[in-house]
Amino acid sequence: MPSPEFDDTRPDEALRRWRLILGRYAAQPLSHAQFDAGDWKLDQALEYLYGREYDGRGLARPAGGGAGSLDPSQLRAIDWLNRSRELFPQDVFERMQTQAIDRYQLTDLLKDPAVLRSMDPTPGLAKALLGMRGRLSVGMRDAVREVIQKTVDEITRRLKNDFVNALVGRRNRQRRSLLKNAQNFDARATIAANLKHYSAERRQLVIERPLFNARVKRNLPWDVVLCVDQSGSMMDSVIYSAVIAGIMSSLxxxxxxxxxxxxxVVDLTHLAHDPVEVLLTVQLGGGTDIGRAVHYCESLIANPQRTVFTLISDFEEGAAPGPLLSAVARMAEARVKLLGLAALDEGANPVYDRQMAQRLAxxxxxxxxxxxTHFAQWLAEVME
Known part of the structure; x- marks a missing residue:
C-alpha cells in the first residue's frame, strides 16, 4: 500500500500509520482526538481501494464500522478518483490509479469515457488499459485511444532529444551554434570568452555571450530491427519499444x-511511425517462439554490417532452442550488431531466463x- 504524507513530529504518529495501514481491521479504531478530518479522508480513500484486498480473501466487514468507518459504497469511483488526486502525491496517486484497474478490477472507472479521460495518462495506466481492451465497450474505445495517445506523447517528449542527440549528431567544438540547447553548452569556452566581464566587487562572472557547440549531422546508412516479445510480462518494454520505433522512424x-x-510473428514495420496504432494492434499473452521470430527478422537483413538487431524479450523460449541459437550465430558471423534487452523501460528491472541469456551471449x-536513454547511447556507439 502506498504511504500518504506523514508527520514525524506527532506523538501518535506510529499509531496513526498503523491505523491507516490496517484499515477496518485495526484492533482499536482511533478517536477523533487522534484522527483529524484530513486523516479520515485518507482512511476513506485507502479503504475504498485496498479494502478490496480483504474482500478478495473472503473476510467479512466488521459490523457497525466504527467511529471513523465509511463504507466504500458511500463513494463512487469518480469521487474516489478525484479525492485521491487531491490527497496523495502525484507518484503515489498514479500508482493507486493503476492498481485500481489492473489489480482490483475497479471497472466503474472504465464505463464512462469522461471518467477515463479525466485520469492521469501514465505508462502504468496505458499498460492496464491495453491488457483489458478486449473487455471494453465500443463507446470506450475512443477514450482509450486518447489516453494511450497522451501517454505516448509524454514518453516521446521525454525521450526524443536523447535519440536525436545520440543518432543525428555529435558535438562539433570547432563550430559554434545558435541553437541554445543545454546539452550543447560549452562551459569552458563560455568562461574564457567572458572573463573580461568579471566583477571583482560582486565576485561574479557576468555571462554576456554564452557559447554553444554545433552538431555535425550524420548520414547513417543503418537498419535497426526491433524484434519485440509481446507476451504479457513484457508489456512495459512493448510500450517503450513502440515509442522508440516511432522516434527513430522520424530520423x-x-x-x-x-x-x-x-x-x-507479425511485421508492423508499416506502422512503426505510429506508436499508438502499434500498441492498439499488439495481442498480449500466448506462448513464445523466439526462434521463429528471430529467423524471420534475419530474412529482413539486407546489409548485415550496417544492421543493428535488437531482441527485446525475457528469453523464455517456448520452442526448442536450436533454431534461435543458430539464427543468432549466423547473424553474428555476418557481423550484424546484436543486442538482447531483458527490459526496456525507465525502471530497467528485468526478470528473464538467465541461462538462455548466457547461451545467446x-x-x-x-x-x-x-x-x-542508455539504449540510445548504445546505438550511437555501435553506429560510429
Missing amino acids: PAVRVKLVVFDTS NKGMHVAALTP
Missing part, C-alpha cells in the same frame, strides 16, 4: 523494422537491461 537515414511475436549477442 534521417535510420530505417526501422518493427516485428512483434508470441508463437506467431555465447553466440555473440550482447545482453543487458537498459533504460531507453
Whole structure:
C-alpha cells in the first residue's frame, strides 16, 4: 500500500500509520482526538481501494464500522478518483490509479469515457488499459485511444532529444551554434570568452555571450530491427519499444523494422511511425517462439554490417532452442550488431531466463537491461 504524507513530529504518529495501514481491521479504531478530518479522508480513500484486498480473501466487514468507518459504497469511483488526486502525491496517486484497474478490477472507472479521460495518462495506466481492451465497450474505445495517445506523447517528449542527440549528431567544438540547447553548452569556452566581464566587487562572472557547440549531422546508412516479445510480462518494454520505433522512424537515414511475436510473428514495420496504432494492434499473452521470430527478422537483413538487431524479450523460449541459437550465430558471423534487452523501460528491472541469456551471449549477442536513454547511447556507439 502506498504511504500518504506523514508527520514525524506527532506523538501518535506510529499509531496513526498503523491505523491507516490496517484499515477496518485495526484492533482499536482511533478517536477523533487522534484522527483529524484530513486523516479520515485518507482512511476513506485507502479503504475504498485496498479494502478490496480483504474482500478478495473472503473476510467479512466488521459490523457497525466504527467511529471513523465509511463504507466504500458511500463513494463512487469518480469521487474516489478525484479525492485521491487531491490527497496523495502525484507518484503515489498514479500508482493507486493503476492498481485500481489492473489489480482490483475497479471497472466503474472504465464505463464512462469522461471518467477515463479525466485520469492521469501514465505508462502504468496505458499498460492496464491495453491488457483489458478486449473487455471494453465500443463507446470506450475512443477514450482509450486518447489516453494511450497522451501517454505516448509524454514518453516521446521525454525521450526524443536523447535519440536525436545520440543518432543525428555529435558535438562539433570547432563550430559554434545558435541553437541554445543545454546539452550543447560549452562551459569552458563560455568562461574564457567572458572573463573580461568579471566583477571583482560582486565576485561574479557576468555571462554576456554564452557559447554553444554545433552538431555535425550524420548520414547513417543503418537498419535497426526491433524484434519485440509481446507476451504479457513484457508489456512495459512493448510500450517503450513502440515509442522508440516511432522516434527513430522520424530520423534521417535510420530505417526501422518493427516485428512483434508470441508463437506467431507479425511485421508492423508499416506502422512503426505510429506508436499508438502499434500498441492498439499488439495481442498480449500466448506462448513464445523466439526462434521463429528471430529467423524471420534475419530474412529482413539486407546489409548485415550496417544492421543493428535488437531482441527485446525475457528469453523464455517456448520452442526448442536450436533454431534461435543458430539464427543468432549466423547473424553474428555476418557481423550484424546484436543486442538482447531483458527490459526496456525507465525502471530497467528485468526478470528473464538467465541461462538462455548466457547461451545467446555465447553466440555473440550482447545482453543487458537498459533504460531507453542508455539504449540510445548504445546505438550511437555501435553506429560510429
